[in-house]
Amino acid sequence: MTKPNFLDLAKQFTYSGISGRYLNFEMISAFLLEYKVQKSMLGFSVEERPIPFLKFGSGSKRILMWSQMHGNESTTTKAVIDLICFLKANPDFLAQHNLQLGIIPMLNPDGAHRYTRENANKIDLNRDAQELSQPESRFLRHVYQLFKPQLCLNLHDQRTIFGVETPEINPATVSLLAPAFNPERDFNRNRLEAVHYINVINRELQNFILNQVGRFDDSFNLNCTGDTFQNLGTPTILIEAGHFPNDYLREKTRNLIFVALLSTLTNYHENVIVDTEISEYLKIPQNRPLFFDIVYKNVKINYANSDFLINFAAQFVEEFAENSIFFRAKLRKLEENAIFVGHKTYDFNGEVGQLNYNDLLESSNVDANFTVGNQQIRNGHVIADNRQTQEYE
Numbered sequence: 001m002t003k004p005n006f007l008d009l010a011k012q013f014t015y016s017g018i019s020g021r022y023l024n025f026e027m028i029s030a031f032l033l034e035y036k037v038q039k040s041m042l043g044f045s046v047e048e049r050p051i052p053f054l055k056f057g058s059g060s061k062r063i064l065m066w067s068q069m070h071g072n073e074s075t076t077t078k079a080v081i082d083l084i085c086f087l088k089a090n091p092d093f094l095a096q097h098n099l100q101l102g103i104i105p106m107l108n109p110d111g112a113h114r115y116t117r118e119n120a121n122k123i124d125l126n127r128d129a130q131e132l133s134q135p136e137s138r139f140l141r142h143v144y145q146l147f148k149p150q151l152c153l154n155l156h157d158q159r160t161i162f163g164v165e166t167p168e169i170n171p172a173t174v175s176l177l178a179p180a181f182n183p184e185r186d187f188n189r190n191r192l193e194a195v196h197y198i199n200v201i202n203r204e205l206q207n208f209i210l211n212q213v214g215r216f217d218d219s220f221n222l223n224c225t226g227d228t229f230q231n232l233g234t235p236t237i238l239i240e241a242g243h244f245p246n247d248y249l250r251e252k253t254r255n256l257i258f259v260a261l262l263s264t265l266t267n268y269h270e271n272v273i274v275d276t277e278i279s280e281y282l283k284i285p286q287n288r289p290l291f292f293d294i295v296y297k298n299v300k301i302n303y304a305n306s307d308f309l310i311n312f313a314a315q316f317v318e319e320f321a322e323n324s325i326f327f328r329a330k331l332r333k334l335e336e337n338a339i340f341v342g343h344k345t346y347d348f349n350g351e352v353g354q355l356n357y358n359d360l361l362e363s364s365n366v367d368a369n370f371t372v373g374n375q376q377i378r379n380g381h382v383i384a385d386n387r388q389t390q391e392y393e
Helices: 006-012 025-034 075-089 109-114 135-147 189-205 225-231 251-267 278-282 357-361
Strands: 039-044 050-056 061-066 099-104 151-157 162-165 169-171 174-177 213-215 236-241 291-303 306-321 324-333 341-347 370-372 375-378 381-383
Touching (some): 006 251, 025 075, 025 109, 039 135, 050 075, 061 135, 061 251, 075 151, 075 236, 075 251, 099 135, 135 225, 151 189, 151 225, 151 251, 162 213, 174 251, 189 225, 189 236, 189 278, 225 236, 236 251, 306 357, 324 357
Parallel strands (some): 061 099, 061 151, 151 236, 291 341
Antiparallel strands (some): 039 050, 050 099, 162 169, 291 306, 370 375, 375 381
8 A cells, every 4th residue: 555645645634724823722712613623621721711632532552742832832733733634534543553642732822822932920831840830731741640641742843043964054844852851861761762753753754854854952851841751751752843944934844743743643553672773863963053044144334444244144033913923033143153044145245234233243132124235124134136145945
């Protein structure tokens, strides 16, 4: 039987009712109602917004996933919604793989409402795994204890700054981690099983984003949920949705996270021999902050009565207003000999720039609005520019 193309399936089952970066509980609730998805359990946030726990299938192999633990990280939630669409259209899939799937599609609805990382009490839920000071953290732990998963998927977004060197520099469109279970970052049986499934995911993703998969930093912090669950003996995988070129709304990345999720479900089985797979896992390049959103090269300025060429950059800051996200470009100094690159690059070949060099020296919070030659740069981009520009593909 021919193996299906997971990316084609991702596109086929993309739920059109949800898109973009802003995703709140009302949107999730509308989807659950439309698709007649039954809630197996319900928790509540600080501000009494519902937190649904959904259960699919009745197999003996149990996988738990949760998304939007950080309210402004919605890409994986979109992929989870698409996965539910796939499961509803393929009711025999979980039975064929002897799976039972537990999903918390939005753990932090208050943060999602505000588009903030933290919850309504300004607590980072991914640093609350030990204190369990927040109702959202306690609900996740309650689900974990009742559902007794054999594999956990902790789903997040990461910023556009992250890239990988392979040896060329590419965006880290998806990053993966088998969290450490102890400060020494040893590999026990549970962590090795997580490593195995990361290798499965990585091999599948390489078919679609060659050399754009990163390995997330594995520094141990027991306050983090993934580290705690790994420490408690449950294989856990962190999946981070990152930047795909020209995809700031993360619709293409959404499809790739679906690929990661479906490849895990399709390949999940017991008694995996994984002891030889550490080397494959460690070959996944570690993601690092290598990118600016926009880089400007060879701009001539006059400073202290001298003319010289400078390189500098802009980084987008997400601003939330009226249920939408605006990407505001802020100037950033580009350090001498830095290896940072841009998702988009303008080379001005020595044209004179009209901007305050002190803004770059002080790394102040200045909008990227300036002039180079006869080119107007507004919100980071050249407007009415007919010249050839170099885009990072």
